[in-house]
Amino acid sequence: MMRTFARGNAAINVLARSGDLSVEVIDVGVDADLSSIVELRHAKIRHGSRNMLVEPAMTHEEYAGALAVGSDAVQRAASDGVQAIGLGEMGIGNTTSAAAVLSALTGLPSEQTVGRGTGIDDAGLLRKRDVVDRAVATHRDRIVSGQSRVSAAESLRCVGGLELVAIAGAVLEAARRNIAVVADGFISTVAVLAAARIAAQVPDSYDADNLVRALFFAHRGSELGHDAALAACADIRGIDAQPILALGLRLGEGSGAALAMPLLRSAAAIMREMATFAEAGVSTASLPE
Amino acid sequence: MMRTFARGNAAINVLARSGDLSVEVIDVGVDADLSSIVELRHAKIRHGSRNMLVEPAMTHEEYAGALAVGSDAVQRAASDGVQAIGLGEMGIGNTTSAAAVLSALTGLPSEQTVGRGTGIDDAGLLRKRDVVDRAVATHRDRIVSGQSRVSAAESLRCVGGLELVAIAGAVLEAARRNIAVVADGFISTVAVLAAARIAAQVPDSYDADNLVRALFFAHRGSELGHDAALAACADIRGIDAQPILALGLRLGEGSGAALAMPLLRSAAAIMREMATFAEAGVSTASLPE
Numbered sequence: 001m002m003r004t005f006a007r008g009n010a011a012i013n014v015l016a017r018s019g020d021l022s023v024e025v026i027d028v029g030v031d032a033d034l035s036s037i038v039e040l041r042h043a044k045i046r047h048g049s050r051n052m053l054v055e056p057a058m059t060h061e062e063y064a065g066a067l068a069v070g071s072d073a074v075q076r077a078a079s080d081g082v083q084a085i086g087l088g089e090m091g092i093g094n095t096t097s098a099a100a101v102l103s104a105l106t107g108l109p110s111e112q113t114v115g116r117g118t119g120i121d122d123a124g125l126l127r128k129r130d131v132v133d134r135a136v137a138t139h140r141d142r143i144v145s146g147q148s149r150v151s152a153a154e155s156l157r158c159v160g161g162l163e164l165v166a167i168a169g170a171v172l173e174a175a176r177r178n179i180a181v182v183a184d185g186f187i188s189t190v191a192v193l194a195a196a197r198i199a200a201q202v203p204d205s206y207d208a209d210n211l212v213r214a215l216f217f218a219h220r221g222s223e224l225g226h227d228a229a230l231a232a233c234a235d236i237r238g239i240d241a242q243p244i245l246a247l248g249l250r251l252g253e254g255s256g257a258a259l260a261m262p263l264l265r266s267a268a269a270i271m272r273e274m275a276t277f278a279e280a281g282v283s284t285a286s287l288p289e
Numbered sequence: 290m291m292r293t294f295a296r297g298n299a300a301i302n303v304l305a306r307s308g309d310l311s312v313e314v315i316d317v318g319v320d321a322d323l324s325s326i327v328e329l330r331h332a333k334i335r336h337g338s339r340n341m342l343v344e345p346a347m348t349h350e351e352y353a354g355a356l357a358v359g360s361d362a363v364q365r366a367a368s369d370g371v372q373a374i375g376l377g378e379m380g381i382g383n384t385t386s387a388a389a390v391l392s393a394l395t396g397l398p399s400e401q402t403v404g405r406g407t408g409i410d411d412a413g414l415l416r417k418r419d420v421v422d423r424a425v426a427t428h429r430d431r432i433v434s435g436q437s438r439v440s441a442a443e444s445l446r447c448v449g450g451l452e453l454v455a456i457a458g459a460v461l462e463a464a465r466r467n468i469a470v471v472a473d474g475f476i477s478t479v480a481v482l483a484a485a486r487i488a489a490q491v492p493d494s495y496d497a498d499n500l501v502r503a504l505f506f507a508h509r510g511s512e513l514g515h516d517a518a519l520a521a522c523a524d525i526r527g528i529d530a531q532p533i534l535a536l537g538l539r540l541g542e543g544s545g546a547a548l549a550m551p552l553l554r555s556a557a558a559i560m561r562e563m564a565t566f567a568e569a570g571v572s573t574a575s576l577p578e
Contacts, residue, residue: 001571009564018558019551246535262308262551269307275298282290 006039029162070169088254100159115224152197167191175211212238219256318451359458377543389448404513441486456480464500501527508545
């Protein structure tokens, strides 16, 4: 699949060409040696996240490194003059870690956060929910502090994945630079939720108000936990978590964000270029307030 | 407003530039002399449709002429290699005639077809519904034949407007040429409904199967009758009247069609350019059927 990205034949490549967008594919933790693929950006922290059933998915150093991968990507984009970024991912088993982070952040049971991902059967679904429940339970003492406050950073580090953390890092950096962020599907919405919680919990480092202003949500996807993730985002003051599209997508790769981007571009053009009714000489006497 | 179109400052101009689309603004019946505006296409049939409370909105000749205006526009587009067209309109009082056509075609009472348009008050809404009821009643003998079959063509001619007929003519011509048609809001959806009914009622002249394959619906708008118009379209076998967008638009001008067009273009690109799972070397063993 990474070679397909590199060849430009994956859905995200096609949609980016169609929508006049640039794509950067970053290897932050694929469990394979991809160094021969020159079209990728190589920032591998580790061959796959650690087994969250036996230890935190990342050490503190690995977590900080993954956060910086996302942050660095946004810094590169900013220096190219980019004003809006879409955030997507591709990973094996990463709806499981996203569901675990969502359960950790919201307290929702795995029945409400774990879906079928690329299409597991009923037995697989039960196993996946069991993994999420056990992972969250394993790290409860790290995630929940004495005042029963859930640490968003520790949730990401203990039961997240390297790509989730990189996306959260990108969100935090984009907010700092007033770059619009378009979340894609379930996984990136969970990463956005974690980033928004981190910004609120670490006010010395981040501006939570700036972050909520930067956020857009591309689409309402099919994965079970997506609505719960959107609802948790909407619970944060200032976030309008109404997705722009509802096309029943379930592909990932940032494909929904790529489809929403031309609509954002059009909205910006309207604000910049459209004549007001006064300029157009249209009477507004009969228009609604 | 027509000058604003000509200057390129209206919403549809901005959205077209943003989405790399061409716009053609055709005067088919504006009640003003626009001949000095060289950027418009001049095809005026009449200064405004006739008063449908006292006579059919168009004579048979005017109806045929308006139908040909739409047909000619699609022929020009086809000769330029256009593969998809969006259909919008701008007109004074034309949600009233669209509601009248919808009531005539479906038998729905005016309470379900007449909305507030650009924002009339409660008294205005009652007057508008009364006009629709009286107009449909006035022409019932022309619209409904002996076998209580509703003639779509006579509905359009007696209680429609020149722009509705031109749009219907464009739909019929596009279907004949296998050009995709994107309906915009309430008014163009009613015109599409009328065209689909005409195609079914005049099988010697039109291919109804071709027509249903050509149709896309851009968005679910705010005007009251829009859902009823979409539902009536969905009742026609083969039409998937699920709108692509639901953004609460209420502007007209084809703005919703312009916003949906990049999504159609992206969908076409995916079908043309995206690697299959087999080509990408992705195992499909665990994918849903």
